[in-house]
Amino acid sequence: MAIGPDDVRHVAALARLSVPERQLPELVAQLNGILVHMDALALVNTKDVQATQGIGDAAMPLRIDIGPPIPMNRALDAFAPSVRDGFLLVPRLATHESAGDDSDDEPLE
Amino acid sequence: MSTTAVSAVRESFRRMADVDAGPTGLNCILWTDEDRAIIDARAVDDKAASGVLAGVPFVAKDNIATTHLPTTCGSRILEGYVSPYEATVIGRLRDAGAVLVGKTNCDEFAMGSSNEYSAWGPVLNPVDRTRVPGGSSGGSAASVAAGIVPIALGSETGGSVRQPASYCGIVGVKPTYGRVSRFGLVAFASSLDQIGVFGATVHDAAAALEVIAGRDPRDATSADCSISPYRSAGTPDLRGLVIGRPREYFPKSLDARVAERCDAALALLRARGAEVREVSLPHTELAIPVYYIIAPAEASSNLARFDGVRYGLREPSDSLREMYERTRTRGFGPEVTRRILLGTYVLSAGYYDAYYRKAQEVRTLIVKDFRDAFDSGVHLLFTPTTPTPAFELGAKSDPYEMYLNDIFTATANLAGVPAMSVPIGEIDGLPIGGQLIAPHFDEQTMFRGAFALEAARAEAR
Numbered sequence: 001m002a003i004g005p006d007d008v009r010h011v012a013a014l015a016r017l018s019v020p021e022r023q024l025p026e027l028v029a030q031l032n033g034i035l036v037h038m039d040a041l042a043l044v045n046t047k048d049v050q051a052t053q054g055i056g057d058a059a060m061p062l063r064i065d066i067g068p069p070i071p072m073n074r075a076l077d078a079f080a081p082s083v084r085d086g087f088l089l090v091p092r093l094a095t096h097e098s099a100g101d102d103s104d105d106e107p108l109e
Numbered sequence: 110m111s112t113t114a115v116s117a118v119r120e121s122f123r124r125m126a127d128v129d130a131g132p133t134g135l136n137c138i139l140w141t142d143e144d145r146a147i148i149d150a151r152a153v154d155d156k157a158a159s160g161v162l163a164g165v166p167f168v169a170k171d172n173i174a175t176t177h178l179p180t181t182c183g184s185r186i187l188e189g190y191v192s193p194y195e196a197t198v199i200g201r202l203r204d205a206g207a208v209l210v211g212k213t214n215c216d217e218f219a220m221g222s223s224n225e226y227s228a229w230g231p232v233l234n235p236v237d238r239t240r241v242p243g244g245s246s247g248g249s250a251a252s253v254a255a256g257i258v259p260i261a262l263g264s265e266t267g268g269s270v271r272q273p274a275s276y277c278g279i280v281g282v283k284p285t286y287g288r289v290s291r292f293g294l295v296a297f298a299s300s301l302d303q304i305g306v307f308g309a310t311v312h313d314a315a316a317a318l319e320v321i322a323g324r325d326p327r328d329a330t331s332a333d334c335s336i337s338p339y340r341s342a343g344t345p346d347l348r349g350l351v352i353g354r355p356r357e358y359f360p361k362s363l364d365a366r367v368a369e370r371c372d373a374a375l376a377l378l379r380a381r382g383a384e385v386r387e388v389s390l391p392h393t394e395l396a397i398p399v400y401y402i403i404a405p406a407e408a409s410s411n412l413a414r415f416d417g418v419r420y421g422l423r424e425p426s427d428s429l430r431e432m433y434e435r436t437r438t439r440g441f442g443p444e445v446t447r448r449i450l451l452g453t454y455v456l457s458a459g460y461y462d463a464y465y466r467k468a469q470e471v472r473t474l475i476v477k478d479f480r481d482a483f484d485s486g487v488h489l490l491f492t493p494t495t496p497t498p499a500f501e502l503g504a505k506s507d508p509y510e511m512y513l514n515d516i517f518t519a520t521a522n523l524a525g526v527p528a529m530s531v532p533i534g535e536i537d538g539l540p541i542g543g544q545l546i547a548p549h550f551d552e553q554t555m556f557r558g559a560f561a562l563e564a565a566r567a568e569a570r
Contacts, residue, residue: 055525
């Protein structure tokens with residue numbers, strides 16, 4: 001299966017990356033140069049073969065979804081730009097400001 | 110004469126200066142804080158600690174979280190990032206008295222086989238500065254090979270400890286998946302990643318692994334399995350040990366000198382009483398296609414978190430989407446971009462079954478190959494670590510040609526079994542490693558073979 005320029009534009013959009021048009025031909029060629037080697041897998045008979053879901057004999061046991069606290073070296077407010085009610089405030093985007101925010105906080109940048 | 114931790118750490122920094130370990134030289138060390146390291150060393154001396162690693166300086170790959178030095182993963186997108194917590198492995202080494210003296214250069218987000226893909230420039234091989242040290246943990250390998258430290262931490266996803274160990278002439282260990290906590294290791298491909306160790310000797314690597322191994326409640330994939338005293342695995346008598354020589358790792362196309370060094374190493378093991386048998390791992394040649402589907406697929410998901418909101422670089426924009434795209438496009442280098450695109454493609458609608466599901470099915474066959482070999486009565490497998498010695502900087506520009514460097518190492522990551530590289534000789538003055546592979550959680554037997562090989566080679570010289 002060959003990948004074309006439109007495929008690369010599509011997956012770049014999915015991956016939140018932008019690919020300049022001038023780089024597109026080289027990238028398409030490189031990705032096809034890699035994917036052509038993957039075609040060997042299509043020739044392997046995997047009827048009745050389960051896809052790998054875990055590694056080794058030590059299966060991961062189900063456990064309560066609670067772990068020990070992360071051993072923070074510094075308090076949150078020592079490294080976060082700003083903290084309110086235990087939540088980190090990250091720099092604001094123009095789109096957020098225009099969305100009509102009822103907060104009276106100033107944007108962080 | 111006793112050596113204090115402070116003097117050992119000072120010697121490490123002297124050595125960094127002597128070999129020019131920074132960006133104008135080997136470029137293996139990215140971040141240091143000598144004053145802090147001396148304070149840590151003084152604390153070890155004050156406690157008169159007597160552990161196996163008391164006062165031993167070490168370095169860690171730049172994708173392992175530390176609280177006093179940056180963790181950038183060799184990427185501009187994490188430039189200046191300092192973690193607020195440290196990796197479990199760092200804490201365990203410090204608790205054992207070891208002293209962190211630096212963070213090491215690596216391929217960006219551990220994606221590479223030559224250490225030429227770091228945002229902070231390539232690392233040079235201390236054995237021959239015109240050549241690569243291997244990757245992705247090339248800075249850690251070069252630091253041990255240059256005599257800066259006796260032990261170093263790296264990470265493995267497809268061979269990133271064993272391959273640079275082979276190129277730099279040192280020992281490199283990838284433990285069983287689950288043997289060592291990954292808490293604090295920046296994720297690349299979570300079903301493959303494992304922290305590994307480098308040592309100047311087999312004993313050094315065994316000592317470091319003993320300290321970092323074991324269950325960690327902060328990593329759900331870390332296994333609650335007993336840890337053997339790997340340092341005491343050495344014995345001159347290998348009678349009863351059966352070593353498999355997988356024919357697929359010795360194809361006709363393999364450099365005859367590499368095959369000859371491997372067979373010479375096997376002869377040394379046989380002379381100590383081991384039995385060597387030919388075995389087959391029939392799906393070996395499919396490992397690279399499988400690996401380069403699964404690893405990029407997992408990477409495309411893991412690296413989605415680097416979006417300019419929470420960490421490091423942010424490219425301002427008026428729209429959220431544009432900010433994501435600008436930040437990621439500027440922050441990631443070409444190899445990481447390539448792998449994210451590849452991973453996104455193989456997971457996308459219409460291609461998932463043909464690529465990702467198929468790769469996971471073939472991975473099951475690769476896992477079965479190992480199980481069948483070990484069930485046939487073989488205790489260890491012996492293979493070349495790499496198809497060639499270290500190549501020249503800039504010699505490989507085709508991505509797939511670069512990926513083939515992992516051809517003998519990626520299988521162990523796909524199967525989750527432990528494997529290590531031990532020096533077995535030189536080719537044109539360049540070191541080459543042999544690889545020992547053991548069943549899950551049987552690092553003890555792997556070290557038994559490694560100690561014997563190291564001792565036999567020393568005797569033969």
